[in-house]
Amino acid sequence: MKAIAENINVMSKSIGAAMAERNAEPIQQLAQECTEAGADLLDINLGPARKGGPELMEWVVNAVQEASDLQLCLDTSNHEAMEAGIKACKKPPLLNSFSAQPDKLENILPLAARYDCEIIGLTMSTHIPLDADERIAVAYEIVAAANELGITNDRIWIDPIILPIGVEVGQAHAVAVQEVLRMLPEVFDPNVQTTCGLSNTSNGAPDELRGVIEQAFVPMLAACGMTSAIVNAKDKELMRTIRLIKDFKNEALYSVSDAELK
Amino acid sequence: MKAIAENINVMSKSIGAAMAERNAEPIQQLAQECTEAGADLLDINLGPARKGGPELMEWVVNAVQEASDLQLCLDTSNHEAMEAGIKACKKPPLLNSFSAQPDKLENILPLAARYDCEIIGLTMSTHIPLDADERIAVAYEIVAAANELGITNDRIWIDPIILPIGVEVGQAHAVAVQEVLRMLPEVFDPNVQTTCGLSNTSNGAPDELRGVIEQAFVPMLAACGMTSAIVNAKDKELMRTIRLIKDFKNEALYSVSDAELK
Numbered sequence: 356m357k358a359i360a361e362n363i364n365v366m367s368k369s370i371g372a373a374m375a376e377r378n379a380e381p382i383q384q385l386a387q388e389c390t391e392a393g394a395d396l397l398d399i400n401l402g403p404a405r406k407g408g409p410e411l412m413e414w415v416v417n418a419v420q421e422a423s424d425l426q427l428c429l430d431t432s433n434h435e436a437m438e439a440g441i442k443a444c445k446k447p448p449l450l451n452s453f454s455a456q457p458d459k460l461e462n463i464l465p466l467a468a469r470y471d472c473e474i475i476g477l478t479m480s481t482h483i484p485l486d487a488d489e490r491i492a493v494a495y496e497i498v499a500a501a502n503e504l505g506i507t508n509d510r511i512w513i514d515p516i517i518l519p520i521g522v523e524v525g526q527a528h529a530v531a532v533q534e535v536l537r538m539l540p541e542v543f544d545p546n547v548q549t550t551c552g553l554s555n556t557s558n559g560a561p562d563e564l565r566g567v568i569e570q571a572f573v574p575m576l577a578a579c580g581m582t583s584a585i586v587n588a589k590d591k592e593l594m595r596t597i598r599l600i601k602d603f604k605n606e607a608l609y610s611v612s613d614a615e616l617k
Numbered sequence: 618m619k620a621i622a623e624n625i626n627v628m629s630k631s632i633g634a635a636m637a638e639r640n641a642e643p644i645q646q647l648a649q650e651c652t653e654a655g656a657d658l659l660d661i662n663l664g665p666a667r668k669g670g671p672e673l674m675e676w677v678v679n680a681v682q683e684a685s686d687l688q689l690c691l692d693t694s695n696h697e698a699m700e701a702g703i704k705a706c707k708k709p710p711l712l713n714s715f716s717a718q719p720d721k722l723e724n725i726l727p728l729a730a731r732y733d734c735e736i737i738g739l740t741m742s743t744h745i746p747l748d749a750d751e752r753i754a755v756a757y758e759i760v761a762a763a764n765e766l767g768i769t770n771d772r773i774w775i776d777p778i779i780l781p782i783g784v785e786v787g788q789a790h791a792v793a794v795q796e797v798l799r800m801l802p803e804v805f806d807p808n809v810q811t812t813c814g815l816s817n818t819s820n821g822a823p824d825e826l827r828g829v830i831e832q833a834f835v836p837m838l839a840a841c842g843m844t845s846a847i848v849n850a851k852d853k854e855l856m857r858t859i860r861l862i863k864d865f866k867n868e869a870l871y872s873v874s875d876a877e878l879k
Contacts (some may be wrong), residue, residue: 578795600831
């Protein structure tokens with residue numbers, strides 16, 4: 356299971372300010388910290404990036420690439436910013452994300468085809484389906500749309516969408532997500548990749564309990580077949596859990612130091 | 618997922634001494650602590666119990682039942698001690714355990730049939746199979762033996778046998794155990810129950826890291842379908858993980874306090 360660091364995010368006060376001031380140093384330091392913490396990819400989240408998005412994305416991508424060799428995951432709903440980011444990437448990035456919503460299908464998805472990128476596909480259209488079957492139906496729809504543009508299944512990362520465990524029907528959604536992950540190998544051949552925004556699950560819980568909730572859920576998702584997760588790479592306990600997951604899936608060679616905090 | 622407390626064990630220095638001296642107080646206190654910690658069953662492990670086993674088991678069962686109403690899991694290779702324990706139990710216990718070894722098939726298994734007990738079946742004969750298919754073959758053999766005596770699948774708790782992650786082929790065994798859990802619903806209809814000796818996985822690791830390793834693995838096993846685990850109920854972090862597993866499987870109603878240490 357790959358860990359995608361969620362940390363380089365315009366919504367973070369210090370990182371948002373650094374982006375606004377084009378001050379590379381805090382962003383590069385964070386990129387380096389996430390890399391050393393064991394992240395496999397770095398997400399760069401610019402949100403809507405309405406004003407000057409393309410120039411900002413290009414600048415952030417270049418700054419991050421000076422600090423880390425990891426594959427990047429570009430995260431913005433501004434498709435012009437997305438395209439500028441792709442062009443700046445040294446290796447094809449993962450695009451975060453498209454869904455069955457028309458604007459995402461028309462604007463983000465074709466970029467993945469044009470530039471040979473991997474892409475995250477959310478199992479939602481105008482709403483997030485409650486049950487597993489409906490999520491699978493949307494997954495089928497978005498994989499078909501991607502395939503039609505020549506994007507093969509191994510480059511599609513399905514995100515079955517985690518909601519906070521604490522909201523109404525949050526537990527039913529958590530069960531549905533696990534079911535979707537178990538069903539996907541029977542639906543797609545070859546199978547797709549999978550991911551999720553793990554920290555959604557603990558949204559609303561007190562800060563000091565968020566990691567605990569995520570550490571219980573992410574091994575369950577991994578055991579259901581999830582191949583990656585977008586996570587807080589600064590949470591040392593969580594990154595330790597991810598090292599142990601890789602061991603228990605036999606994706607990495609176990610060492611007792613994997614259980615230590617690093 | 619049910620938690621079976623492993624703590625009442627003759628191998629524990631203080632509990633072993635209390636058993637030898639027929640000093641009920643420390644045993645009852647431990648039984649109470651495990652109950653308050655959230656255990657669903659209490660294992661009473663007397664080991665081989667060669668000398669005076671029946672009388673000792675009867676005494677321990679009675680002592681524990683004065684302190685806790687939980688279902689008991691009787692754990693001894695002495696079938697006379699097992700029978701004495703069953704007779705002392707207020708509600709039918711879970712018997713721990715039988716396997717495809719002739720003495721277990723002849724001595725322990727018939728007790729489950731005679732006294733209408735649940736029973737744990739280990740997927741091993743003279744050796745522990747390395748791969749999932751071989752474990753399933755043994756599971757098939759022991760379930761057939763149990764069925765022949767009238768023990769229905771819902772009363773058979775298959776234990777696919779966890780080995781320490783740190784031993785050679787420990788990771789391969791961990792993967793096989795997960796595969797077995799995923800395969801069982803396709804093999805048995807109705808499905809069997811499942812369990813494991815969770816602390817085996819961290820055997821050999823430094824004491825302060827054992828819980829960490831177990832906390833990463835038990836959610837994975839639960840997500841693969843495991844319906845119970847024999848655990849250290851005195852590990853507060855582990856019991857918290859088990860509460861959250863029950864929430865993420867929608868077996869219990871989530872409360873943010875489930876993520877707190879209790």
